[in-house]
Amino acid sequence: MSTQPKQVRGPVRIVLVDDHRMFRTGVRSELAEEAGAAIEIVGEAPDVEAAVKVIRETRPDVVLLDVHLPGGTGKGGADVINGCYGVETEAGAPVRFLALSVSDAAEDVIAVIRAGARGYVTKTITARDLGTAVRRVADGDAVFSPRLAGFVLDAFGAAAGEIAEVDEELDRLSAREREVMRLIARGYQYKEVAKELFISVKTVETHVSSVLRKLQLSSRHELTAWAMGRRLV
Amino acid sequence: MPTPYERVASPADLPAPGRPPLTRPVAGRWVGGVCAGIAEHLDVSLRRVHLLFVVLAILGPGIPIYLFLWAVTPSSDTGGERRDPGALRAVTGLGESRWGMFVAAGGLLVLVGAVVGLQLAGVDVRAGVLLPLLLIAVGVTVAWSHLDDAERTKWLGTQQQDRGMLWLRLGLGTVVAVIGILVLTIRGGSLAEMGDALLATLAVLMGAALIAAPWVVRLWRDYREEQEVAARANERADIAAHLHDSVLQTLALIQRRSHDPASVTQLARAQERELRSWLYAGPAGSDETLASAVTAAAHDVEDHSGIVIDLVVTGDRPLEEHGTALARALREAMLNATRHGRPPVTAYVEIGPTGVEAYVRDRGEGFELDDIPEDRLGVRASILGRMERHGGTARVRRREDGTEVELTLPPLEGDD
Structure with a gap:
């Protein structure tokens, strides 16, 4: 059988971390229905301590991580990410985190993203979109909801016209990154963004990952002070 | 709808029918308002109460x-007319208290005069006892008037400059009372004895303070905790x-309508929004901005x-x-999207x-602008026409997957 090496990879192994059992059950059955054998749930945890333990034992590809969790030092999802620092999958890739939340409060979202999560989606997301987001994060790409994109535009001053002169600048978005963020905020899928800007999907993914890096590393005061004072609604 | 948590006015809050609570009215008081208060409380004539007190x-x-x-007795301005503290204080509070002070000072002078006069006239009214007693009474009055005012400022909002005044009054009252006590105890003694007595008094006071301190501190802490x-x-x-x-x-x-998924979703969403806005209420006056207007739409x-509708607003x-x-x-465009398009x-x-x-x-599926009949006012008048009248633009684009309406407005004049 001659298949491309990419498809040889087994199912995406994920761990569900959420303190609501009902929500875990719901996601489990939805993902089973939607993705079938492509996604395998290898563990569940209701709080920070149990999550760190399960993740260290199972070494999953992706952790679906609730932003608000009991236990730890009270920082919820961010505590789990910090507690799993350096854990790798069997294939040698880092364990990746996708934050899930009902709250759009900026400080919550920004806290998990800056702790190292690869993306953020709200709990109202459809099963199909969640499946796509999980696969994308497993591949090392970033996942932005329209709301997170809107927040990024605001926080980096891009909505007010601030544009980085060089791409490497951490405190501002480049013109291209701004365009990508605006289209995501408008509800475009990566594929549609690519078509709209006449670039490849891979390039869109690169731009989004670069924005995620800036979001994680930037010391722009808006990201710390601004996020605390104002809510992302 | 009453809830189990709603606070019901306790019987103590309600004025007893037929008998007003015993307070000292501000209006119509001569000295402290005690007589007027009693007259009101017992429903007897003020003159009788005055007569009784004089006797x-x-x-x-x-x-x-x-x-x-x-x-x-609490002053009635602390209970009844809390509404308009500024006016109350300015008009009646100060004026009355000054008037009261005049009367009190006058009465005191008359009393002192009478005692001294009688003593000089040869009638033994034991001025040596009476005068210090009067002194103590004055001191206590001055000090206790602090309590009265402290209560008043608590209701009216604390005013800093008044605070100093209160402490001054308390200190002054204490000093006067202590002098009164000293004079009473060392009647006719020498100055040296007076010094000794003063020392002894101080020692006793300090001892008492030391003994009482832990208890007072705990009492205060308990009170704060209770609050x-x-x-x-x-x-x-x-x-x-x-x-x-x-x-x-x-x-x-939701439980009653569980057979109707559409209305359940709608109810849940509306409730979510309501709860969010309650939890994360925006800054005051935020409802007069463009962002809040489009959010409301x-x-x-x-x-x-x-x-x-997944709405994102920046700026x-x-x-x-x-x-x-x-x-x-925008509202019209969103309505169109929900009617003719598919979610999300x-x-x-x-x-x-x-x-x-x-x-x-x-x-x-989307719609082409040219396909829309002329008589369909929705898109033409309420979206395109409206935007053009206000110096903006509107564009409808059919995409592979759905439709996109784009609206623009120029910046506000005066903005760059």
Whole structure:
């Protein structure tokens, strides 16, 4: 059988971390229905301590991580990410985190993203979109909801016209990154963004990952002070 | 709807029918308002009460009784007319208290004069005892008047400059009373004896303070704790009442309509929004901005259609005529999307220095502008026409997957 090496990879192994059992059950059955054998749930945890333990034992590809969790030092999802620092999958890739939340409060979202999560989606997301987001994060790409994109535009001053002169600048978005963020905020899928800007999907993914890096590393005061004072609604 | 958490006025809050509570009225008081208060409370004529007190004062116990009642009876301005503290204080409070002071000082002088006069006239009224007693009474009065005022400032909001005044009064009163006590105890003694007595008094006072201190501190701490607990309980009751009126009602509705998924979604979404806005209430006066206007429009469409609209807004500006027009056109576009398109419906509004850009996107079959009959006013008049009248633009784009409406407005004049 001659298949491309990419498809040889087994199912995406994920761990569900959420303190609501009902929500875990719901996601489990939805993902089973939607993705079938492509996604395998290898563990569940209701709080920070149990999550760190399960993740260290199972070494999953992706952790679906609730932003608000009991236990730890009270920082919820961010505590789990910090507690799993350096854990790798069997294939040698880092364990990746996708934050899930009902709250759009900026400080919550920004806290998990800056702790190292690869993306953020709200709990109202459809099963199909969640499946796509999980696969994308497993591949090392970033996942932005329209709301997170809107927040990024605001926080980096891009909505007010601030544009980085060089791409490497951490405190501002480049013109291209701004365009990508605006289209995501408008509800475009990566594929549609690519078509709209006449670039490849891979390039869109690169731009989004670069924005995620800036979001994680930037010391722009808006990201710390601004996020605390104002809510992302 | 009453809730189990609602605070019911306790019997103590309600005035007993037929008998007003014993307070010292501000209006119509001569000295401290005690007589007027008693007259009102017992429903007898003021003159009779005055007469009784004068007789009692002449017989002896009148003045202590008066002082005692004055100290323990709350002034009625602390209870009844809390509403307008500034006016109250300015007009009646100060004026009356000054008037009262004149009367009190006059009365005191007459008393002292009488005692001294009688003593000089040869009648033995034991001035050596009476005068120090008077002194003590004055000191205690001055010190206790602090309590009265402290209570008043508590209701009226503490005023810093008054605080100093209160402490001064307390100190002065104590000093006067202590002098009175000293004079009483060392009647006719020498100055050296007076020094000794002063020392002894101080020692006793300090000893008493030392012994009482831990107890007083604990009492104070207990009091503060009690206050905090009460405040927390109040807050809890408020939250419980709110949840009861909103979330619990909605949950009950959802259970009853569980066979109708559309209305369940709609109810859940509306409740979510309501709860969010309650938890994360924006800064005051925020409802007069463009961002809040478009948010309100999106919520309105959600309520109409039962379809969730994913709205993202960046930036903000004050709401004016053009902004209102944009919010209305956006509302129309969102309504169209929920009617003719398929969810998810997304809307993005960017308010920046180069103007306003707004997009509404759905996933339906879409419609071409040219396909729309002339008589369909929806898109033509309420979206395109409206935007053009306000100096903006509107564009409808059919995409592979759904339709996108794009609205723009130029920046506000005076902005760069």
